[in-house]
Amino acid sequence: MNAIVKARGLSKQYGNFRALDNVSLNVGQGRIVGLIGPNGAGKTTALRCLLGLSTYDGELSVLGKNPKLERMHLLRDVAYIADTAVLPSWIKVEQLLEYMAGTHPKFDRSKAQQFLDQTEIMMNSRVSQLSKGMVTQLHLALAISIDAKFLVLDEPTLGLDILYRKRFYEQLSNDYFDEGRTILITTHQVEEVEQLLTDLIFIKQGRIVMDMPMEEVAESFIEMEVQEEQLEAARALKPISERSSLGGKVLLFENARASDLREFGRVRSPSIADLFMAKMT
Amino acid sequence: MNKLILGFKREYWEYRRMIMIVPLIFSVLVILASAAATYSQKYERAQSGTHHQSEPAQMQDEQAIKPANVMAPDEIKNEMRKRTPVEFVGFYIGLAWLTSIIYLLSTLYSDRKDKSVLYWKSLPVSETRNALIKLVFGAVVFPLVALAVAWVVYLLLAMLGLGAVKSIDSGENWEFVERTVIAVRLFIWPLVAIFLGLIWGAPLFCYTLMVSAMSKRSPFLLFILPPIVIAALEGIFFSSSYLAGFFFGHFPFVVLAEFAHASSVGALLNLFFIERGAGLFMGLLLAAAFFVTAIWYRNNRFEI
Numbered sequence: 389m390n391a392i393v394k395a396r397g398l399s400k401q402y403g404n405f406r407a408l409d410n411v412s413l414n415v416g417q418g419r420i421v422g423l424i425g426p427n428g429a430g431k432t433t434a435l436r437c438l439l440g441l442s443t444y445d446g447e448l449s450v451l452g453k454n455p456k457l458e459r460m461h462l463l464r465d466v467a468y469i470a471d472t473a474v475l476p477s478w479i480k481v482e483q484l485l486e487y488m489a490g491t492h493p494k495f496d497r498s499k500a501q502q503f504l505d506q507t508e509i510m511m512n513s514r515v516s517q518l519s520k521g522m523v524t525q526l527h528l529a530l531a532i533s534i535d536a537k538f539l540v541l542d543e544p545t546l547g548l549d550i551l552y553r554k555r556f557y558e559q560l561s562n563d564y565f566d567e568g569r570t571i572l573i574t575t576h577q578v579e580e581v582e583q584l585l586t587d588l589i590f591i592k593q594g595r596i597v598m599d600m601p602m603e604e605v606a607e608s609f610i611e612m613e614v615q616e617e618q619l620e621a622a623r624a625l626k627p628i629s630e631r632s633s634l635g636g637k638v639l640l641f642e643n644a645r646a647s648d649l650r651e652f653g654r655v656r657s658p659s660i661a662d663l664f665m666a667k668m669t
Numbered sequence: 670m671n672k673l674i675l676g677f678k679r680e681y682w683e684y685r686r687m688i689m690i691v692p693l694i695f696s697v698l699v700i701l702a703s704a705a706a707t708y709s710q711k712y713e714r715a716q717s718g719t720h721h722q723s724e725p726a727q728m729q730d731e732q733a734i735k736p737a738n739v740m741a742p743d744e745i746k747n748e749m750r751k752r753t754p755v756e757f758v759g760f761y762i763g764l765a766w767l768t769s770i771i772y773l774l775s776t777l778y779s780d781r782k783d784k785s786v787l788y789w790k791s792l793p794v795s796e797t798r799n800a801l802i803k804l805v806f807g808a809v810v811f812p813l814v815a816l817a818v819a820w821v822v823y824l825l826l827a828m829l830g831l832g833a834v835k836s837i838d839s840g841e842n843w844e845f846v847e848r849t850v851i852a853v854r855l856f857i858w859p860l861v862a863i864f865l866g867l868i869w870g871a872p873l874f875c876y877t878l879m880v881s882a883m884s885k886r887s888p889f890l891l892f893i894l895p896p897i898v899i900a901a902l903e904g905i906f907f908s909s910s911y912l913a914g915f916f917f918g919h920f921p922f923v924v925l926a927e928f929a930h931a932s933s934v935g936a937l938l939n940l941f942f943i944e945r946g947a948g949l950f951m952g953l954l955l956a957a958a959f960f961v962t963a964i965w966y967r968n969n970r971f972e973i
Binding site: 439441443460461463464467468469470471473474475476477478479480483486487488490491492493527 | 671672674675678679682683780783784785786787788789790791792793794795969971
């Protein structure tokens with residue numbers, strides 16, 4: 389695998405708070421990776437380290453470069469959307485395009501223009517005059533018009549309604565993604581990116597608690613719906629989590645065989661949200 | 670080069686109103702005051718039956734000037750100084766520097782406050798370049814824009830008062846002064862003053878930028894408190910005012926005070942580069958320290 393990101397023993401301390409604790413991970417080229425974790429888990433800190441926006445301990449390489457020492461070079465090949473609120477409110481859309489075209493060597497102004505032509509965003513509008521959804525579309529237009537090898541999205545759809553969220557991810561996969569590009573997304577709305585992701589990383593209290601391709605997730609985790617009378621027998625198989633559902637319990641197993649479980653109840657693949665809950669509690 | 674120009678454009682886009690509004694408002698006040706004074710004198714003269722021409726207020730004194738060929742050399746110099754626009758443009762430059770301090774205080778702080786710093790930092794533009802552009806924009810572009818407005822207003826008023834100027838141009842010397850010395854003082858001296866203000870006032874400009882880069886809540890408080898506290902502590906414990914004197918003595922307005930009294934550009938340059946050379950050098954060292962600290966904060970502590 390041609391690794392876009394290689395981290396070994398990545399750590400970050402804010403006073404007494406350990407935001408990242410000995411994190412090691414690889415992100416391969418052509419992957420769409422979801423970095424999922426609760427608030428304060430270290431997602432944003434990890435992204436900031438990748439972009440050279442934060443100091444860190446440990447080894448880190450992004451696109452073969454050291455983010456701490458080669459941030460300027462790195463940012464020519466990396467596009468970043470922090471969240472919906474970070475575009476300056478005073479600037480006009482046409483000024484943003486002019487600034488991007490002049491400062492980013494890989495920005496394609498005509499591509500951004502084409503993308504924006506399909507939206508209701510006017511070129512002479514100020515960012516402050518746009519709705520939250522429009523600002524996100526604008527930021528996405530800027531990001532995907534950079535011929536970047538690596539796109540980093542930190543809660544890109546935070547605060548948007550479902551229509552804009554769906555449209556955002558559709559446009560992302562249709563207009564940006566191909567096998568030569570890599571996307572790293574952090575989000576709370578895991579169910580919306582579930583179909584998009586090729587890899588899943590769970591982070592909790594600064595540590596990676598799960599890192600695997602989506603196809604392995606389906607193989608490694610099985611969810612079983614159990615009736616009360618079978619519950620004790622099923623519990624003996626050591627599920628990693630248990631939750632109540634209508635008329636029974638749902639038990640989640642890691643590295644268990646479906647054939648061993650079927651005699652106790654109905655088995656199925658867990659959703660990412662359920663897996664997340666199981667791993668975080 | 671393109672990135673540099675775009676950097677200045679970005680500042681202009683964001684602070685267009687701030688950079689223009691102060692000199693324009695001041696100009697409107699000057700023109701209104703001039704018109705009011707002219708009208709008032711016209712009325713008074715009409716009342717006393719004196720025949721006169723209409724002219725702007727700042728030209729009124731000039732009517733009292735005797736022809737140059739009957740003046741003593743010192744008298745000519747003094748009258749020349751009266752006629753020159755040094756104080757006029759100096760006031761514009763001073764106002765621009767005051768505004769630029771507000772700009773420098775807010776420029777790095779405001780994009781941290783609204784989180785747009787994350788967008789700017791996602792682009793391949795270094796913080797050193799950003800901070801340098803902001804410093805030059807505040808310390809140089811603000812006064813240059815104000816100076817351009819001052820030139821327009823001064824020439825406008827001069828044209829309006831052309832009749833008055835003609836009436837005192839009875840000697841060839843004055844014609845010479847009109848065409849050379851005043852033009853030099855109107856166009857060259859202020860540019861020298863802006864340059865000197867930049868390097869002499871560098872500690873203040875860079876300190877302001879540093880405060881803007883490191884402030885978490887109220888940049889103005891952080892701007893005024895440390896110098897006052899340091900001055901007070903120095904006074905209490907050492908009974909001296911060296912540090913406070915050094916800092917406050919490096920305000921760019923010092924250049925304007927000297928600018929108004931200087932006999933030539935050479936004398937002005939000599940004063941700051943030779944007579945006060947050590948102070949200038951120390952000030953630049955201090956400014957460099959403030960500037961480096963601002964960039965460090967910008968790179969490492971940019972979140973509020």
